[in-house]
Amino acid sequence: MHCVYFARHGETVWNVENKICGMTDSPLTEKGRAQAAQLGEAVKNSGIVLDEILYSPLSRAADTALAVAAATGLPARVEPRLREQCFGRFEGTSPRNSPEFTAAKMQFADRYTDGESMLQxxxxxxxxxxxxxxxxKTYLLVAHNGIARVVESYFHNMTNAEYAAFGIKNCELRKFDFDA
Structure with missing residues (x-):
């Protein structure tokens, strides 16, 4: 069965500070680097057969992907389309779960003033x-929570509210079947 795997990057400084990262680069914490190493070992020991790792150019995803590549010996390359959504005026603000940002995520055509819409x-x-x-080929995509939301919607029907509320944990690994 043809599939793709997805993992979110490890914990970042701004995750800890509850700030909206978007395309702003926030580095991995020590915990995030440990999570990335654990993800690499988990993939290596899982029996999952992968051909390549594709990852976001932002350092938090790149560092996570390269830790998985080091553990598994898999080739890895940057895929620019996996970068996180640009949240415009919300980037660097907190909290991530503020009512204003939560409401804004329900407006799919809104570009957040100089950002990128959900539709884009x-x-x-x-x-x-x-x-x-x-x-x-079977790929592991290493990217961001916003990208996880879109990948989930590609494979599963979601309401607007489910889409806006969806998220995965740092270094969580998911499988998506194209043939399902």
């Missing part, structure tokens, strides 16, 4: 997934 984000991720679906 979905287009680039859906285009990537459509390409990977045509490929016979």
């Amino acid at each position: 984000l979905a287009q680039r991720i859906y285009n990537l997934l459509d390409e990977l679906k045509q490929d016979d």
Whole structure:
């Protein structure tokens, strides 16, 4: 069965500070680096057969992906479309679960003043997934919570509220079947 795997990056400084990261680069914490190493070992010992790791160019995802590559020996390369959504005026603000930001995530065409809309984000991720679906390789995508939300919506029906509220944990690994 043709599939793709997805993992979110390890914990970042701004995750701890409850700030909205978006395309702003926030480095991994010590815990985040340990999570990345543990993810690498988990993938290595899982029996999952992967061909390649594709990762976001932001350092938090790149560092996580490279830790998995080091543990598994898998080739890894940057995929620019996996970068996190640009949240414009919200980047660097906190808390991530503020009522204003939560409401803004329900407005799919809103660009957050100089940011990127959910529709623009979905287009680039859906285009990537459509390409990977045509490929016979099995990839591990290492990216961000916002990207996880779009990947989830590609494979599963979601309401707007479910989409806006969706999230995964740092270094959580998920499998998505193209043929399901």
